[in-house]
Amino acid sequence: MKRTEIKRRPLADTVVATLEPDSKEYREHDGNNVYLRVRPDGKKSWQLRYKKADGKWSWIGLGSYPAVTGSAARQKATELRASTVEGSNPLATMRAKKAAELESASNTFEKLAREWYASKRKGWTNGTAVRTIGALELHVFPVFGTRSYREILPMEWMDFLRSMERKGIIEQTSRVRGMCREIYDLARVTGRATHNPLEGLHKFLQTKPAENYAHVSQQELPPLLRAIRSYPSAMDIRIGLHLLSMLACRPSEIREARWSEFDLKKALWTIPAERMKRRREHLVPLPHQAVTLLKELYVLTGSYQLLFPGRSDTTKARSNTVFL
Template sequence: MVLWGFSYAGVHRRPAVAKKIAGIFVGTKTKNVGIAAMPLTDIAVRNAKPAPEPYKLTDGGGMYLHIHPNGSRYWRMAYRIAGKQKVFAIGVYPAVTLAEARQIRDDAKRLVKQGIDPVAERKRAAKQNADDRANTFEAIAREWHQTKQGSWTASHAAKILNSLEADIFPALGDRPLTTVTAPDLLEALRVIEKRGALEVAGRVLQRCNAVFRFAIATGRGTYNPAADLRGALKTPEKRHYAALGHAELPEFMRKLSEYDGDLQTRLALRLLALTFVRTGELRAAQWTEFDLDGAEWRIPAERMKMREAHIVPLSRQAVDVLRQLEAINGDGAYVLPSRNGRGACISENTVLYALYRMGYHSRATGHGFRATASTILNEMGFPPDWIERQLAHAERNKVRAAYNRAQYLVERRELMQVWADYLDSAASDRFVAPTEFGRLWLRK
C-alpha cells in the first residue's frame, strides 16, 4: 500500500514509522484512506499486511483489494448502474489471483456497459446452475416415468426404465435437459444402432421424445430435439410373427391333441388358438375375469395393449377348456399358474417352448394365432369390422372407437363359434378351405 509516497508493506517492520502511519487510520473510514495511483503488482498484493483498520489497495477500473485487520483480503469492484453506487464481490485472495480478479472485473464492466447489473446476473446464473443440477435429463426422465407408470403394466414400466438406464442415462443423464441437442441425442442412439438393435433405438427415441415433451409441459424445457430426429434412424425390416396357414391346421390340431407334455400347457395352447388373444393376455388371465355360464371373458383395461377393456365371447369349445382348467386350478387366482409355487402365472416361454416341442420352431408362435385367425376369418367372408374388434386393434378414429367398444358383440359371438367349429373340423374329414366353410356359414 502506498500512502504519501511510502510503502506500508515496506515499513511494517519499522515500528516508529508503522505506528505513525497506523495512526492515520484511527477514527478514519476506509473510503477516505489514500489510494494508490498505479495498478497493483503481484508482489504488492502478496506483501500487503493488515492494519488496525480496514483499508483498500486500488488497481483501476473500480477494482480494489479490501484488507481487513484479521488478515483476510477480498477483491471488490465499485460501479454505478441506474444511478446507484454498488459493490461487486469478485473473490477472495489468494484463491483468486490478481490476474483472475482483473478478468472477472473486465467481464463485470462489460455487463455494466450493457446495462446489466453484475450482482443480479451472478444471482441469475447461480439459480440457473441450481436448476440445471436439479433438472438433468435423468432427473426429469425419472419424474416422467413416475407419473406415467400407473398407466402401464409393471413389466412394461420396468422395460421402459431399463432401456433409459442402459442406453441414455450413461451418455446424457447428468446433462441439464435444456443443453441436450439433437446431435447429442442422435449420437447416443447411434450406439444402439451399431449393435443392431434398430427396434430398440426407435423405442428409446420415442421415450426420449415423451420426456422432452413432459419437460416443456412442466416449464423446464423449451425445445424438443427428439422431434428433429424424425427419419434419422435406420428403419428395421418389419418382421411378422410366424403363423400357420389354413392347410397346416389339420396337422397342428392332430399334434396338439397328442401333446404328451403338461396338461395345463396343452389346454393353454388350445385356448390360445380358440380365442386368439395376445399371449400376455392369456398368461395373466384370472378367474375373476370369466363368466363361464354366460360364456364371456372380460379382460380389464390395464392388461390390454391399448388400455381398453376387451370382451371375448367364448365358444362352447373354449368354455369346455376353461372347465378343465378350473378343475385343476380353480382354487387359485390365475387360470394358468406357474408351477414354481410363487403365486405367479406361467412364463412367456411356456407356450413358445411347447410349440418348439411339437416341431414348430420358426413355423409358429403364440402371437401367430392372431394372424392365422384374421386371415382365415376374412377369407370366410366375415365383415372386417367384426374381426378387427375381436382382435382388439386400435381404432384410429376416437369417436368411432368409443362407439365400437362393445359393438358387434352378438355378431362376434357367432364369429367365435364358427372359428372354434372350423378348428374342430381341421381334425376331421370335414375340413374344407376357408372360402367353402364361409359359404356354409352364410347359408345358415
C-alpha cells in the same frame, strides 16, 4: 506469517495459507481491488472492492479460501469486471449470472424427461415403465441428460440417433426417438419450448421392415394338435396350450388369467382393461371345446385365483416361459 511480513503482491499461495489472524477482522490488498479478508477465527475469503453508481465504495464476495484460490479469485474479478456494463453494479451482474446458471440447471433434458415419465407412468404396466426409463438412462441421459433441452439442435439429435442405428438396434432407435419427441411435446404445450427438434427426423432414419408373426399353416395344424395332446408334462400346461390354439390370445393373457374373469355359463372371458395393451376391456367368446377344457382345469387349479398359479408362490402366475 504476520501481515506486517508481507513483501509482495499479488499474495502468494504460501502467504495466504500461513497468514495469521488478528484480534479484529482485516483485509489485505492482493491487487487490482481484490482483497483477502481475514477474520479473528482464522477464516479467510476473497472480496472485490468496487464503486457503485452513486460514487460510494462497496464489497462483493468472490468465495472462501481455500475453496477459491488466489488465482481463481483474480480470474473471477476479471470476468466480473469484463461482463459489467460501465456504470452498472457488479453485484447485479453476478446475481443475473447466477440466476441464468440456475435456470439452465433446471432446464436439463433429464429433468424434463423425468417429468414426462412421471406424467405417463400411471397409464403404463410395470414392464413398460421399466423399459422406458431404462432406455432413457442407458442411451439418452449419458449424452444429453445435463444439457439444456432448449440448446440441443436437430442435427445433434440426428447424429445421436444414427449412432444408435450403427449399433444395429433399429427398433430401439425408433422407440427412443418417439420418447424424446413426446418429451419435447410436453415442453412445447406447456410453453417452455417453441419447436420440437425431433420433428421430421424419422424421414431420414432407417426403419425395421415389418415382419409377420410366425404362424402354423393349415397342413401343420393337425400335427401340432396331436403334439399338444401328447404333451408329456403337467396336465394344466397341456390344457393351456390347447386354449392358446383355440382362442388365439397372447400367452401372457392366458398365463395371467384369473378365474374371476370367466363366465362359463355364458361362455365368455372378460379380460380387464389393466391387463390389455390398449387399456380397454376385451371380451373373448368361448367355444364349447374351450369351456370343456376350462372345467377340466378348474378341477386342478380352481381353488386358486389364477388359472396357472406358480409352484412356489400360488399368488403369482407361472413363468413366462411356460407357453413359449
